[in-house]
Amino acid sequence: MSRFSRPRRLAAGLSAAALACMSLGAATSAHAGPSAEPAAGPLMNYVVNAKATPGHVRKAEDAVRDAGGTVLTSYQQFGVIVAQSTNPDFRTDVRAGKNGREVQSVGATRTAAVSEGAGGLNATDEAQATPVLDPREGEQWDMVQIKADQAHQVTDGSRNVLVGINDSGVDDTHPDLAPNFDARDSVSCVNNGVPDTTAGAWRPTTSSHGTHVAGTVAAARNGVGIVGVAPGVRIASVKVVNDAGFIYPEYSICGIVWAAEHRMAVTNHSYFIDPFEFWCKDNGDQGAVQEAVRRAYAWATDQGTLSVAAAGNSNYDLSNKTTDNNSPNDSTAVPRTINNDCLDMPTELPGVITVASTTRAVAKSSFSNFGLHKIDVAAPGSSILSTLPGGRYGLMSGTSMASPHVTGIAALMKSTHPWWGPRELERALQREADDTACPATPDARCTGTTANNSFFGEGIADALDAVQR
Incomplete structure (x- = not known):
């Protein structure tokens, strides 16, 4: 699994990193004598x-x-x-x-010492579609697969809907993103999970991942480049990925709380929380972190924020967890035995929409995680064209690329049904997805029915139904 779905390390073209369940041990104090103070350990x-x-x-x-x-x-x-x-x-x-x-x-929250240092900071009208195509819209096969091109004949989404791009930062100067970018509600959470609203703190520094995700959600219809799934909504950057590519629990908690407090209707999470791919409930440190993160996301849901997350890129059966060989990824990985009480966060948290990846041929992407009753819906994630920093465009692959398609569809739903909350949006995404059967050539990993199976969940997410019903 790539660390952002890595972002997930970033699901697209970045190096993969996974996470494992082991106790986060503290160093033993050294004593000079009976009256000596214990030596300080790592921060x-x-x-x-x-x-x-x-x-x-x-x-x-x-x-x-x-x-x-x-x-x-x-x-x-x-x-x-x-x-x-x-x-x-x-x-x-x-x-x-x-x-x-x-x-x-x-x-x-991690196995390695804190790298960012001590302390922290003191810290409406709908846009209607036009018949004019943006120059590279014809290359966006993914928009055809989810019927976003047809949905845009109804609406491009409402300016009243704000979407959080919880990722590695967004280049708000990109000509396809600038028209929809909300700097006032953007933030960085990578200084120990303390909100930093310094101008530009939420921009990318080492990764193009968040900018690519943002373009899929809401690249503007402006005669430039591409068009996002919901080109009429607003986006904010919620930076939760540090320069080394890690998303620690305090970053993710800070980001989801910020999003809820700033009335973001939908947030996209194309990553897993480091340093464990799976956080185990019966492990002391990991159990405490699992509970803290669960509380944060449940609170955000109660405040009206829907979270959409990438399923991950390890080609792993989330419904049958047995081993984890790659965690922790911030120190020394130790292979371990795990079970289904060990969660990939945030994607496996209650109320979070888990998105698997499909190819142009409407098949499961080879890297995509799967699992019966774990995957909610599927969306395109292989070779997706979107925005890159510096006004550029490029292809990326990963469940990181699938998740923002569903985030964009949820934003369209919220635009046409502004009274809907997260639970209504969740049910509608599942209900309106297009049923997709297991492969014709038998694959033992694909279990379930055409209506709901381990590869595609409830099916391919459908943007047209999102704005028609």
Whole structure:
């Protein structure tokens, strides 16, 4: 699986990285003598889970400080604190102090030391389609497969709909993206998960992935280049991928909370959360992180934000997890046995739309993850033409490219049904997808029925039905 779907490392043409379930161990303190203070360990970030009330969270924050930690961000609305400490015994000490009873669970968010340093920052009318084609629209076979070309005869989407591109940053100067870009609601979350609204902080620095994803969602109908699935909606960049290509839990939590707080109707997540491809519930650190991330995404759903995510690029059966050989990817990978309680996040979280990838021939892309009752819908992801930084265009492949097609369709749905919330959008995406059968040549991995199977879920996402019903 590529780390962004890598973004997923980025699902398209970037090096793949996977994640495994092992305990995130803290270094043992060295002591000079009975009265010596323990030596400082590596700078690490943690999630600390508490009851979701202001009083309980404040006491848990005190527990963090009592254990020698710093509170980076605190989400009272769902009871999650992101903390930082060089105390090698932080996980024990945070629960041992006078306020430790307020801590439900605590877990490190990565296996390698924090690279970004200590602390953080202080931190309406519908656009109607026209008969004029943009110059490279004829190369976009993917838009034909999902019937976006027909949907555009009805609407290009509403300016009232804002879509979050939770990725590696978006080049807002690209001529196909600038008309639809919302800088005011854009942010970077890659400084320890603390929102950075400095002008341009949300732009890409080392990756073209987010810009490519953004073009598929909403490249403008402006006589230039290509056209996105929803060329009339607005997009914001929510940067959750650092310069090394990692998406740590605190970045993803920051990004989804920001999106919900800024009324983004749909967010696209073409990545998996590092450093584990699968976060296991029965592992101390990983279990705490799984719970923290689950809370954040559930809260965002309750606020009205639908999350759409790439299924991943490991050609792995998500419904039958057995091994993980590539995690953690920020230190030394250790092969391990896993089970279905180990989740690929955010794609396997409740309420998140999981998208598999198809080829131009309407077959499962060779790299695409699959799984009965794991895949919601499928969409084109092989050799997709879209925008690249610097005003360029290029082809990328991956479930990272499939997911934004569905994000764009959800944005069209929200445009034509503005009263729909995430659950209505989810049901409609599944209901209106075009049933797609398993391959005619038997493939034992494809199980289920034509109406719902492990390769295509409910079928190929359908943009035309999205705006007609």
